[in-house]
Amino acid sequence: MILQIIRNMLPAGIEGVAIMARRLAVIALLFLYASVASARAQEPANFNIAIKEHHFEPAELDVPAGIKFTVTVKNLNDTAAEFESTVLNREKVVVGGASITVYLGPLTPGSYEFFNDFDPDARGHIVVK
Amino acid sequence: MRVGAGIAFCLVSLLLSYAPARADFEMHYPVIDYREAEIEHNGSTSFDNRSSMNNNQSYTIELGYGVTPWWEPELEFDLAAAPGQNWNYNATTFENTFQLTEQGEYWADLGFFAEYQHAASRLDADAINFGPLVQKEWNNALGSGLNTLHTLNLLVSKEVGRNRNDATPLAVSWQSRLELDPLFQPGVEYYGNFNNIAGPTTMSDPTHRIGPVIVGAYNMYQYGKLKYEAGYLVGLNNATERGTIRWRLEYEKSF
Numbered sequence: 001m002i003l004q005i006i007r008n009m010l011p012a013g014i015e016g017v018a019i020m021a022r023r024l025a026v027i028a029l030l031f032l033y034a035s036v037a038s039a040r041a042q043e044p045a046n047f048n049i050a051i052k053e054h055h056f057e058p059a060e061l062d063v064p065a066g067i068k069f070t071v072t073v074k075n076l077n078d079t080a081a082e083f084e085s086t087v088l089n090r091e092k093v094v095v096g097g098a099s100i101t102v103y104l105g106p107l108t109p110g111s112y113e114f115f116n117d118f119d120p121d122a123r124g125h126i127v128v129k
Numbered sequence: 130m131r132v133g134a135g136i137a138f139c140l141v142s143l144l145l146s147y148a149p150a151r152a153d154f155e156m157h158y159p160v161i162d163y164r165e166a167e168i169e170h171n172g173s174t175s176f177d178n179r180s181s182m183n184n185n186q187s188y189t190i191e192l193g194y195g196v197t198p199w200w201e202p203e204l205e206f207d208l209a210a211a212p213g214q215n216w217n218y219n220a221t222t223f224e225n226t227f228q229l230t231e232q233g234e235y236w237a238d239l240g241f242f243a244e245y246q247h248a249a250s251r252l253d254a255d256a257i258n259f260g261p262l263v264q265k266e267w268n269n270a271l272g273s274g275l276n277t278l279h280t281l282n283l284l285v286s287k288e289v290g291r292n293r294n295d296a297t298p299l300a301v302s303w304q305s306r307l308e309l310d311p312l313f314q315p316g317v318e319y320y321g322n323f324n325n326i327a328g329p330t331t332m333s334d335p336t337h338r339i340g341p342v343i344v345g346a347y348n349m350y351q352y353g354k355l356k357y358e359a360g361y362l363v364g365l366n367n368a369t370e371r372g373t374i375r376w377r378l379e380y381e382k383s384f
Binding site: 068080082084086087089090091092093101102103104105106107108117118120 | 162163164198231232233234266268269274276278308311346348350351383
């Protein structure tokens with residue numbers, strides 16, 4: 001009924017957009033459903049990092065090659081930090097006292113640098129073996 | 130994040146029931162830079178031996194800010210000069226990018242884009258452009274050891290208000306690039322504009338452009354980040370200019 005009221009309020013020429021928006025919404029929901037279903041089937045391994053004063057703890061994470069994994073970054077400072085890795089194409093702000101989850105992989109063996117973009121002296125590496 | 134983004138997505142889908150095709154060449158990415166302010170310039174100019182399609186220029190300046198981890202609004206100022214005509218202030222546009230999934234969590238990253246374009250001239254109609262943004266990171270593509278990034282935009286348009294027409298154009302943008310180095314990422318991109326997807330019988334003169342692009346970013350850490358994109362697009366049919374150069378320059382800084 002609410003949808004009918006909204007539809008009646010809209011000029012006739014706009015009907016097409018409403019239909020298109022609904023179709024796009026359905027496609028997006030189907031995509032999300034399929035993605036969530038496949039993600040639940042394989043829960044990724046998790047690794048933890050803390051940002052403490054001007055450094056990461058640990059500064060080096062060992063991760064197996066070829067798997068999807070998450071890194072939980074906990075910011076123990078009062079001020080915001082930004083977990084960033086140009087080589088891994090990730091950039092995510094973590095406010096003071098909070099934590100974030102970064103989804104990564106699968107990666108090939110190598111050393112991948114990350115840093116705090118707000119305090120670039122704080123650096124670390126994900127070492128994929 | 131997903132709940133908030135989902136609510137915003139639904140609200141925008143309803144509001145979208147209020148949008149023209151803009152033939153600009155700009156790739157929208159579904160990942161939000163939370164708490165980052167940005168100033169961005171996009172430009173394009175066409176080349177063709179037909180005077181009616183030569184030197185078609187478009188320039189924009191955009192100001193944006195990542196208000197939440199899932200929403201970035203931007204204000205865009207559009208300038209254009211049609212072939213053989215003077216510069217005009219074309220439109221003021223309110224853009225919104227919504228990040229719907231965490232980057233890397235699912236098979237692909239999903240976002241939603243919606244903008245309201247207010248025409249500067251009373252003779253032109255306002256417009257809404259909206260649609261999904263999909264990005265797929267494919268690491269070690271085909272066992273080559275190369276990481277690749279693929280982005281797809283599917284934006285539907287609708288004119289609203291005075292002097293509108295009832296066509297429903299669709300703009301398709303595709304970009305695939307090699308993540309060789311943050312400063313230099315070569316790739317290929319495609320831009321297609323279909324004039325009316327709501328009425329296939331009136332679907333005429335779609336335009337298709339494809340060509341190489343380079344994308345890069347230079348991190349100055351606490352002083353911000355500079356990003357660029359530069360591409361050359363070749364027209365694939367008679368309705369499209371022979372060539373178009375497009376570029377993008379962006380400066381962003383976290384606050």
